[in-house]
Amino acid sequence: MKEFELIEYYFRNKGQKRRDVELSIGDDCALVCPADNKSIAISCDTLVENVHFLADIPAHALGYKSLAVNLSDLAAMGAEPAWFTLALTLPSVDEPWLASFSEGLFEIAEYYAIALIGGDTTRGPRSISITINGQVIKGTALTRAGAKNGDWIYVTGTLGDSALGLDILRGAKTVKTEDKEFLINRHYYPTPRVLAGQALRSLATSAIDLSDGLMSDIRHVLKASKVGAIIDVNQIPLSASLKANLSREDALSYALTGGEDYELLFTVPESQRGAIDTALIHAGVKFVKIGQICAGDKLKLIDDGKPFVPVSRSFEHF
Numbered sequence: 651m652k653e654f655e656l657i658e659y660y661f662r663n664k665g666q667k668r669r670d671v672e673l674s675i676g677d678d679c680a681l682v683c684p685a686d687n688k689s690i691a692i693s694c695d696t697l698v699e700n701v702h703f704l705a706d707i708p709a710h711a712l713g714y715k716s717l718a719v720n721l722s723d724l725a726a727m728g729a730e731p732a733w734f735t736l737a738l739t740l741p742s743v744d745e746p747w748l749a750s751f752s753e754g755l756f757e758i759a760e761y762y763a764i765a766l767i768g769g770d771t772t773r774g775p776r777s778i779s780i781t782i783n784g785q786v787i788k789g790t791a792l793t794r795a796g797a798k799n800g801d802w803i804y805v806t807g808t809l810g811d812s813a814l815g816l817d818i819l820r821g822a823k824t825v826k827t828e829d830k831e832f833l834i835n836r837h838y839y840p841t842p843r844v845l846a847g848q849a850l851r852s853l854a855t856s857a858i859d860l861s862d863g864l865m866s867d868i869r870h871v872l873k874a875s876k877v878g879a880i881i882d883v884n885q886i887p888l889s890a891s892l893k894a895n896l897s898r899e900d901a902l903s904y905a906l907t908g909g910e911d912y913e914l915l916f917t918v919p920e921s922q923r924g925a926i927d928t929a930l931i932h933a934g935v936k937f938v939k940i941g942q943i944c945a946g947d948k949l950k951l952i953d954d955g956k957p958f959v960p961v962s963r964s965f966e967h968f
């Protein structure tokens with residue numbers, strides 16, 4: 651199968667058609683027509699085999715996840731996803747693999763009504779690079795830089811599940827049979843908080859998506875906003891599956907330092923606290939207050955008033 655056939659079979663004329671796409675796959679460039687009064691939000695994420703995903707990841711999950719992680723960046727800015735390009739590097743043409751990859755990719759693309767408008771296909775070690783474009787009304791995008799002393803800190807969803815899912819897949823942890831699928835799916839199929847991000851636009855002072863782990867990602871907000879933070883580890887949202895399989899210390903360690911949750915962390919002034927409840931109910935996502943922004947530049951973790959130090963995550967080999 652030649653490159654153009656591969657594109658034709660698995661990527662062209664698939665998924666969402668959008669009226670703002672003037673010219674899609676097939677020419678030297680795609681042409682899109684952004685709406686008036688909107689800024690274009692652009693982000694790129696690359697997933698490399700054995701660095702960002704295990705070689706045996708199901709192709710469907712990889713297709714889904716490659717786009718989900720990019721959508722998560724748009725969510726963190728409060729942008730509405732619109733178009734994306736796909737740079738695909740593969741060691742060989744494996745048609746069942748491509749069919750399944752394309753299915754996973756377009757499943758999430760259709761859900762968010764976004765269009766694949768171009769890309770590049772090359773031979774080499776397996777990697778997937780997606781550039782996503784979204785739109786946001788000028789001047790309203792959420793950034794990492796707006797958190798103010800006194801703002802409350804919130805996160806969506808539950809934290810740590812994806813990192814535990816990865817450790818199950820690696821054979822580094824075992825969990826109860828009834829929790830295994832949930833945890834692995836949290837790793838393979840993260841839910842980008844796209845609607846929540848848009849709902850937060852006029853309410854939150856800053857936002858970031860949690861890709862590397864809470865403790866590492868919140869520092870980007872603190873640095874950009876020139877503030878410090880206090881987090882109460884008792885408020886960190888943990889799933890029933892995480893709690894059922896780990897000690898409290900281990901569960902908090904996964905939640906604070908585990909990556910790839912793709913939940914949102916955001917800050918809200920006291921004056922907007924009530925409005926957040928109403929706004930996020932419509933986005934259908936759970937969220938919880940975990941701490942407060944303070945003066946300075948430090949991140950402090952507290953547990954019943956005492957300083958808290960997360961344990962380093964241990965691996966169980968068997």
Ligand code: ADP
Binds near residue numbers: 678736737
């Ligand atoms: P060029 O040589 O100009 O880079 P290509 O032959 O690489 O053109 O691509 C032909 C068309 O197919 C272009 O419109 C390009 O955007 C699109 N395309 C290539 N690879 C992919 C892909 N993996 N997914 C979607 N579109 C692709």
Ligand code: MG
Binds near residue numbers: 771
């Ligand atoms: Mg090309």
